[in-house]
Amino acid sequence: MSTIHVEIVSAEGEIYSGDAEMVVAPASLGDVGITPRHAPLMTNLRPGEVRIKVPDEDDEIFIYVTGGVLEVQPHLVTVLADSALHGDQLDEQAALDAHKLAEAELAGAAGKEDIEHAQMQLVEAAARYSAAQKLKGRRS
């Protein structure tokens, strides 16, 4: 089976580099699945997890991103993440705390900008939490 090269980088460093059978990424208009020989694509990412199906391995690799840009070439997928975490670095409790904090902030937010900011934080926290939970389900 053919593979496609995947590179995930964030401003803090290289997160992942390797070949994959399929990559699923959280694009801003909905999740996209990318297999080899995909048409060139450029899109924004929303907070969520990038899933990488590595050849000859049953488990997928989870990488959590807080947003960024996805570029696809027929032979290459590049994720320019604003910030990225490996699945095993995700802390469920911390994610839940962030979620609560974001909700509290949303309740107390006054101006339009405040609300937008808080909503963004909430979306991010929720995505992080769901990624952490999924990972937990796979572990047990």
Add this chain to the structure above:
Amino acid sequence: MANLKEIRTKIGSVKNTQKITKAMEMVAASKMRRTQQRMQETRPYADKIRTVIGHLYQANPEYRHPFLVEREVKRVGYIVVTTDRGLCGGLNVNTFRALLKDMKEWRDKDVEVDLCLIGAKGVQFFRNLDVNVVGATTHLGEEPKVADLVGSIKIMLDAYTEGRIDRLYLMHSEFVNTMSQQPEIKTLIPVEAIDAGDLPQHWDYIYEPDAVDLLDAVLMRYIESQVYRATIENVACEMASKMVAMKSATDNAVKFIDQLQLDYNKARQAAITQEISEIVGGAAAV
């Protein structure tokens, strides 16, 4: 005798200076290691986004972003990255020299130059010169944040979009190795064609949601990452250069002390000899 005391105080003061330069050398050495590592961490992102821009350049989009289009040059802009503090050898001076040479070449062609300065030394240097400084950011510390740079970057990008400048350069020190740092000038806008390998001739991206916003965001990120990288690299250069400068200052102090010590011993010996000959002369007279 007065001479002896003078030399002794001088040795003392040089020794004190030597202690300070030695301490500064060691501080710079440990900071350099950290900043060098930080510099390496920013490299993959900067490289990857460059490749993406390279792809973008080869695409045949229905929408050409202004940052990708070459214009006739009437006025140019520079983002100049310098250090906040001195005592780092010829690092800033080399940057200024290369910059002034470049600026002169533009002026000879009747092209005006706008500067945006990052770092306090640059601000000091250009304060008394006849140049047009449009923006400045200082005191970013040893861990510059992208958020601190956004303001000055925006000034220059706005100037470009509004047509006030037709080219934007980035000027900073390049970290070759610990012993050598060189000034480097890079063209930021228009984004230069980058060879990105063999891609088919006529193709374009599928843009989601739409090309204008997306390209804006990608190019913005690109420029921010380049300037951020330059700033980080400049800090690493500053530390390396400071370490070398302080090391040679310490070495010079050692040499200086040796020489002073020699002078001191000679003076003391002369004093003793004189005393003895006075005693002998006195005894003979009696």
